[in-house]
Amino acid sequence: MAAVAARGALRSRSPLLGWALRTAPRLLCVATQQKNPGQNVEEEQSQSPGEQKAEASPAEKMLGEEKARLEEQLKEVTDKYKRALADAENVRQRSQKLVEEAKLYGIQSFCKDLLEVADILEKATESVPKEEIKDENPHLKSLYEGLVMTEVQIQKVFKKHGLLRLNPVGAKFDPYEHEALFHAPMEGKEPGTIALVSKIGYKLHGRTLRPALVGVVKDA
Numbered sequence: 001m002a003a004v005a006a007r008g009a010l011r012s013r014s015p016l017l018g019w020a021l022r023t024a025p026r027l028l029c030v031a032t033q034q035k036n037p038g039q040n041v042e043e044e045q046s047q048s049p050g051e052q053k054a055e056a057s058p059a060e061k062m063l064g065e066e067k068a069r070l071e072e073q074l075k076e077v078t079d080k081y082k083r084a085l086a087d088a089e090n091v092r093q094r095s096q097k098l099v100e101e102a103k104l105y106g107i108q109s110f111c112k113d114l115l116e117v118a119d120i121l122e123k124a125t126e127s128v129p130k131e132e133i134k135d136e137n138p139h140l141k142s143l144y145e146g147l148v149m150t151e152v153q154i155q156k157v158f159k160k161h162g163l164l165r166l167n168p169v170g171a172k173f174d175p176y177e178h179e180a181l182f183h184a185p186m187e188g189k190e191p192g193t194i195a196l197v198s199k200i201g202y203k204l205h206g207r208t209l210r211p212a213l214v215g216v217v218k219d220a
Helices: 002-105 108-127 138-160
Strands: 163-166 178-184 194-199 201-204 207-210 212-217
Touching (some): 108 201, 108 207, 178 194
Parallel strands (some): 178 212
Antiparallel strands (some): 163 201, 194 212, 201 207
């Protein structure tokens, strides 16, 4: 009787059990679907920085290219600026040198003209016979002394302005300071030296203004 009652109870409960078994998969799917939206949001949130980074990379690339271009332009401008400064400094130095040379050699033409006067004075004093210069001939003596004083004074003025005489007797021949009129062998003289000065030369602040006209000794 107990077994029969148990089977009856099982039959009476079997519709409920069957319904539970039929509805259980549906409830599981609904629960799964309710759980998935949260996971999807988390996945989207976890993936969004990477996606944003991927979307921002073209802009970063463009900014990097712009930065490189500006740095290159800055380098070019800096280089041009330094070159301009160097050129300006060179121009300043050249201009300063030209001004200094103009101060030193600006009187060059004037000095050349005065050299002719100095040559005439020198020839005038040399042409006076020394034996005639005596107290018995006071006029000639006074004239000679005046010429000598004038020559001495003009040489002082020349020296004051940097103009010096070149009288290179016995010196080695220098083509930058001397002009050879002739070459001749001479006993007792070293070849290549100057034996005779035909015309005095002059230098202005170390620069040859007029070469001395000379005769040079050569080998016999």
